[in-house]
Amino acid sequence: MAQPPDEARKAGLTRLVRQDCGSCHGMTLKGGLGKPLLPHDLKEQTVxxxxxxxxxxxxxxxxxxxxxxxxxxxxxxIARQLKSGAIKRGNVK
Incomplete structure (x- = not known):
């Protein structure tokens, strides 16, 4: 069974997605050099x-x-958060 990250690591992973992934996928994850990372854009892919x-x-x-x-x-x-839209909303779990 997957071990979820602790709260401090969740915050770090959220920053990583927003800054590092956002540099190509757009700061709002709507796309740029890379594809959009919003839930409706990821619906065909599994976690x-x-x-x-x-x-x-x-x-x-x-x-x-x-x-x-x-x-x-x-x-x-990260994949679960992206598929749920939690990182975009700032409501990670």
Whole structure:
């Protein structure tokens, strides 16, 4: 079973998404160099698929993998937050 990050790590992961991911996907996650990361844009992808993209990146694109900086549990947490819209709303769980 996935171990959710503690509250301090959740705050750090939220900052990472807003700043690092936001630099390509748009500060409001509506897209830019990278695709939008809003729930309706991610509906076709599972949490597992998104976590794999977060960890391994997308070959042939500017999307880097974050495996060296994030655990699998953290990538799953980010994917769940993106699919729910919680990071955009500022209401992470």
């Amino acid at each position: 597992s698929e998104l976590a794999d993209i977060i960890l391994d990146g997308v070959p042939g694109t500017p999307m880097p993998g974050w495996r060296g900086l994030l655990s699998r549990d953290e990538a799953y947490w």
